[in-house]
Amino acid sequence: MQSHYDAELKDTVRYLGKVLGETIKSELGQDWLDRIEKIRKDGRASYQGDAQSSENLKEIFKTLADKDLLVVGRAFAQFLNLGNIAEQEYNSAMDVDVTIDALFEHLHKAQLSTSSVEEAVSKLNVDLVLTAHPTEVTRRTLIHKHKELARCLKAIHQESLSTEDRAKLETRIADLISQAWHTEEIRSVRPTPVDEARWGFSVIENSLWEAVPEFLRELDLRLQQEYKVSLPLDAAPIHFSSWMGGDRDGNPFVTHKVTEQVLLLARKRAAKLFALDLEQLQVELSMFDCNAALRDAVGDANEPYRAILRPLLRRCTQTRDGIADYLSGNSVDSGNWISHNDELLEPLMLCYQSLCDCGMEVTANGLLLDTIRRVQAFGVHLLRLDIRQDSQRHADVFSELTRYLGLGDYAQWSEADKQAFLLRELGSKRPLFPANWDASEEVQEVLNTCKVISEHSQHGFGIYIISMASEASDVMAVQLLLKESGVDWPMPVAPLFETLDDLNNSPDVMRKLLSVDWYRGYIKGRQYVMIGYSDSAKDAGAIAAGWAQYESQEALVKLAEEFDVTLTLFHGRGGTIGRGGLPAHAAIHSQPPGSLEGGFRVTEQGETIRYKFGMPTLAKRSLGIYASAIIEAMLFPPPEPKKEWRDLITKMAALGRDNYRATVRHDPNFVPYFRVATPEQELGKLPLGSRPSKRKPSGGIESLRAIPWIFAWAQTRLVLPSWLGVMRAIDKVKSEEDEAIVNEMFQDWPFYRSRLSMLDMVFHKADPRISEEYDARLVPQELKRFGKALREELQESIESLLALTGQESIMDKDPQGKESMNIRAAYLQPLHYLQIELLDRIRKAGEDAQNSVLERAMMVTIAGIAIGMRNTG
Numbered sequence: 001m002q003s004h005y006d007a008e009l010k011d012t013v014r015y016l017g018k019v020l021g022e023t024i025k026s027e028l029g030q031d032w033l034d035r036i037e038k039i040r041k042d043g044r045a046s047y048q049g050d051a052q053s054s055e056n057l058k059e060i061f062k063t064l065a066d067k068d069l070l071v072v073g074r075a076f077a078q079f080l081n082l083g084n085i086a087e088q089e090y091n092s093a094m095d096v097d098v099t100i101d102a103l104f105e106h107l108h109k110a111q112l113s114t115s116s117v118e119e120a121v122s123k124l125n126v127d128l129v130l131t132a133h134p135t136e137v138t139r140r141t142l143i144h145k146h147k148e149l150a151r152c153l154k155a156i157h158q159e160s161l162s163t164e165d166r167a168k169l170e171t172r173i174a175d176l177i178s179q180a181w182h183t184e185e186i187r188s189v190r191p192t193p194v195d196e197a198r199w200g201f202s203v204i205e206n207s208l209w210e211a212v213p214e215f216l217r218e219l220d221l222r223l224q225q226e227y228k229v230s231l232p233l234d235a236a237p238i239h240f241s242s243w244m245g246g247d248r249d250g251n252p253f254v255t256h257k258v259t260e261q262v263l264l265l266a267r268k269r270a271a272k273l274f275a276l277d278l279e280q281l282q283v284e285l286s287m288f289d290c291n292a293a294l295r296d297a298v299g300d301a302n303e304p305y306r307a308i309l310r311p312l313l314r315r316c317t318q319t320r321d322g323i324a325d326y327l328s329g330n331s332v333d334s335g336n337w338i339s340h341n342d343e344l345l346e347p348l349m350l351c352y353q354s355l356c357d358c359g360m361e362v363t364a365n366g367l368l369l370d371t372i373r374r375v376q377a378f379g380v381h382l383l384r385l386d387i388r389q390d391s392q393r394h395a396d397v398f399s400e401l402t403r404y405l406g407l408g409d410y411a412q413w414s415e416a417d418k419q420a421f422l423l424r425e426l427g428s429k430r431p432l433f434p435a436n437w438d439a440s441e442e443v444q445e446v447l448n449t450c451k452v453i454s455e456h457s458q459h460g461f462g463i464y465i466i467s468m469a470s471e472a473s474d475v476m477a478v479q480l481l482l483k484e485s486g487v488d489w490p491m492p493v494a495p496l497f498e499t500l501d502d503l504n505n506s507p508d509v510m511r512k513l514l515s516v517d518w519y520r521g522y523i524k525g526r527q528y529v530m531i532g533y534s535d536s537a538k539d540a541g542a543i544a545a546g547w548a549q550y551e552s553q554e555a556l557v558k559l560a561e562e563f564d565v566t567l568t569l570f571h572g573r574g575g576t577i578g579r580g581g582l583p584a585h586a587a588i589h590s591q592p593p594g595s596l597e598g599g600f601r602v603t604e605q606g607e608t609i610r611y612k613f614g615m616p617t618l619a620k621r622s623l624g625i626y627a628s629a630i631i632e633a634m635l636f637p638p639p640e641p642k643k644e645w646r647d648l649i650t651k652m653a654a655l656g657r658d659n660y661r662a663t664v665r666h667d668p669n670f671v672p673y674f675r676v677a678t679p680e681q682e683l684g685k686l687p688l689g690s691r692p693s694k695r696k697p698s699g700g701i702e703s704l705r706a707i708p709w710i711f712a713w714a715q716t717r718l719v720l721p722s723w724l725g726v727m728r729a730i731d732k733v734k735s736e737e738d739e740a741i742v743n744e745m746f747q748d749w750p751f752y753r754s755r756l757s758m759l760d761m762v763f764h765k766a767d768p769r770i771s772e773e774y775d776a777r778l779v780p781q782e783l784k785r786f787g788k789a790l791r792e793e794l795q796e797s798i799e800s801l802l803a804l805t806g807q808e809s810i811m812d813k814d815p816q817g818k819e820s821m822n823i824r825a826a827y828l829q830p831l832h833y834l835q836i837e838l839l840d841r842i843r844k845a846g847e848d849a850q851n852s853v854l855e856r857a858m859m860v861t862i863a864g865i866a867i868g869m870r871n872t873g
Contacts, residue, residue: 006819009090012153013823016082016177023178024075035060036075043076044826046833054773057830061837070857073834077864078181079827084867085146087820088611089153091618100219103628104226112635118229120634124237125599126626129386129462129570130203130609131243132196142180143610147206149176150615186859193254197244197262201269203609204240204382209273211619212238212377213370218620219627233349233369236376238623240383241462242266243603247388248449249467256448263385263452263460264323267337270382271319274344277371278313282306284367285351287360294354297347304354308347315343319380339457341379348372384462387449388496391466391474394481397443404437418473422480423518432484450485458489463528463570469495470502472513479522490522494570498532500540500657503548507555514563523565528601529556530570538709541660543726546755547653554592561594568598573605584622588629590754593637600630611870638750645745648737649752652729659725663790673786677771677779678712679839682858714869715862716774717767717832720790723759727797730804746804756801763798764811764821765869770832777836778843828868835861 025033039060045053061069107117155161156169191199216231216238223229231237245262248254285305294304301307319337326332338344348371355364398410398421410418425432439447453461464482466474478493497506510529513519531553536545553569560567573587588600604612613619641649664670674680713720734742745752768791775787798810811818838858842849849855 006816008157009086010823012086012090012157013083016086016173017079019174019177020075020078020082020181023174023181026178027181028071032071036072039072039076039830040079040826043829047825047829054833057833058837061834066841066853066857069834069838070853070860073831073838073857073860073864074181074185076827076831076834077185077860077867078177080824080831080864080868081142081146081180082149082177083824083827084870085150086153087823088615088618089150089157091621100222100624100628103632104222106632107226107635110636114227114229116635117223117227120631121223121229121231121237122235123597123599123634124627124630126238126623126630127241127462127568127599127601128238128626129241129243129601129603130200130383131247131603131605132191132193132200142183142185143614145176145180145183147615149173149180152176186856186863193245193251193258194261194265197242197265200242200244200609201266201382203613204378205269205273207613207616207619208240209374209378211613211616211623213373214616215620215623215627216373217370219624233352233372234376237627239377239379241386241601242383243386243388246385249388249390255445256452259385259387259449260452260456261327263381263456264327266382266385267380267460268320268323268327270378270380271316271323271338273378273382274338274371274374274380275313275316275320277367277374278309278316281351281367281371282309282313285309285363287355287358287363289358289360291354291357294350297350305351308350312344312347338380340459341375344375344380345372348375379459381457381460385460386462386465387453388465388467389446389449391468391470391477393442393446394466394474394477397439397446397481398477400440400443401433401437404434415471415473418471419476419516422473422476423516426476426480426483426518432480446481447485450481450487453482453491454486454488458491461491463492463494465494465496465530465570467496467498468502469497470505470509472509472516472519475513476516476519479519490524492523492526492528494528494530496530496532496572497552498535498572500536500544500548503531503536503545503552506552507559510556510559514559514565520563520565525565526568526598527560527565528568528570530572532572534572537721540657541664541725542656542722543729543755544653544657544660546751547649550590550592550751553595557592557594557597560598566598567595568601569595570601570603572603584625585629586750586754586757588626588633589638590751591633591638592751593640596630596633600626639748641749641751644738644741645749645752648733648741648745651733651737655729655732656725659728663724667786669783669786673779673783674712676783677718677774677787678716679835679858679862680708680712682839682842682855683708683712683715683862711866714765715835715865717765717770718790718794719762719766722762723766723794723797724790726755726759727800728793731800742804756805759797759801760805760807760811761814761817763794763801764818766794766798768794770829773833774836774839777840824868824870828865831861831864831868835865 021033021037024036039057042053042056042060046057061072064072152169152173156166156173161169216235220231223231245254245259248259286303287305288302290298290304294308298304298307315336315338322332322334322337326334348368352364352368352372355361355368395411402408402410402421410421413421433447453464464478466478469475475493475495482491482493495506495509497503497509506529510527514527531549533545533549536548539545540548556567556569569591571587587602588596611618612622710719710721730742746756747753771787771791775784779787802808802810805813807813811821835858838854838861842854842858845852845854
């Protein structure tokens, strides 16, 4: 069956490539098509190791005019886009129940009791947090065309398709590919935070709205069949939050006005979607039999279900239209807007119970149940908006205030003095902020954000995250700001521990916090902590960061048990191993025991949202992976690491950290090499997300965000942050210690094994030959030895990993993933050589290259390579 699908995928990629070729020929003629076909063939041969084909690519790009380089870049970026679409459709065509099947097979083998399964299911709590970074490189208008193209591909693969219908679909496919070819693939301006939020809403509307109730229906059915266990009607095992419009850390474009607009737009989209559901229910629920409770609610109405749903539909449309009017600047009466889930749930549940009481369970468990599940998963706010801000911004408020009040400078106080001040004010009944205080613009923005929180329903918000939190006072400061702004409900405040030092210090910080009586009363037994993966890996390398994250979580779990607090760990993972990215199943099973008791909260970032949730079938599959992995991990928790494992991984982490920092921090050649060997500086010109690429415009590597840091190395295929220093550390420990223990760790410890498994994938994406080509053309002679040393370490690391895992070649244990990359690699090869040519021309042209066709072609290659690598960071 697998080989059939593999052949089908390759055939689909060839077919789409041929249609794109015909589109190019229609516009530019046969000569251009022949030229692109020659480049494609040389690209494939170059990837397979043919040196002459590599020289051919270099020579043809040297001779082409700037505008012609743009055409070539666009062609191969489009080829890669089409390849990804074919693969998405191929994946969605595979059995979406595979993960659920595997779960139940595992449960049966373990002969678990019904009560054990029921308890694990009752604890299932997945909170997927949609974020805009790393940024989606593909424009929304193209995403729409790609989704329609995927629909056509699914239809054309139906065996029962008539010749006439096939011809119609082929015409539509050609039409869509032509539309995409004649559309600008690069945005002319950066998206705003509101644009990013709208994109997130569209993912819900176009995919998750359908996928979530379908997935829950299938999970519920299997539980009933296998264990006589049902998902309760009020269960919300999967729900959604967002950072889009709420994440202001380092993003000056996310203001309190933007946050308020996004909150309202989310409610408007939810009202629109629930109105559509209610319209359909109105049509279907025409029955006259009802129970006494529904009859009491509607009186003598002939069609009781329609009678109770009609005013609900009206209120949804009033909410939708009223918010639109308000955002247009018109005066509105919001008194009849739906503002709480119960306003939807109560009449829907009345209908559900009545249908069941009257023998119409089959109808109750149809569209009506789907709508109830949607209220539980999405609610009237669509998703819950998180707020994120840097701890320094909160401290600045109190520094400015205490100076104004003549109390000194809060920033200069000791931690004990800060806590004493904050606790005193938290217990005070008088206002803290003077009415005539003229706060600075930055401080006022923080206060305005807190005011927006106070003016909107708590059900529209998730949690408040504090970046760079290092002390208990960082958390208490936010709680005081919220109190003084009129927030009269306990908004969860989560410190984000992201650097290596912060992760190591996190248990001490949380112990101090949980030791405060007032604080324990405030949190009411529930604490959120966010674990940062991006900055810790950038700070100390992959293995040191991974172990610090593990130890931090392990200590926090024990601390929560000591203080009788339910801990929810929030994982700020990215799409790559350098930013904490792991396949969901491996990520969950590599967590410390007990870390899932408070639920699983994780970021879904940028382009990974589209790859995992962009179509209903893909979304169902991804939800199945999460749910089955979490249930399994709760029922069959991973082992606690043995002392000898801890000792060895601690040595590996320390060596890995020192290896990584010796290169990235301490070698004076590193920064100059990084600047010239990668398109890091050119990346800043690509209008991707709304957030600047650097925290400080004038800063160096330390100020560069983790996303462009990873992105730049992915472009040159060195993917350095994901592996640098790791295997050398492991090899050194293996050579000095008991090798049998290291092998045992790989066999029996999911945390350790998952790190090496991800390196397997990283090394398949890496290509030292491509990195060498960037160096040969762009790096001055005195720095070339630096790149050579890195590639030598990369090759050594690959060989070490193969020896440790017993594989003959990289990705042997994942043939599908290996073939997926191989299909795209032949199209990626020309883009790399083209990017090298463009970088050389742009750097020689200097300021003359600004806003030129060269820069546009450069942006196309950056986006194209990101699409081919399937990650921007």
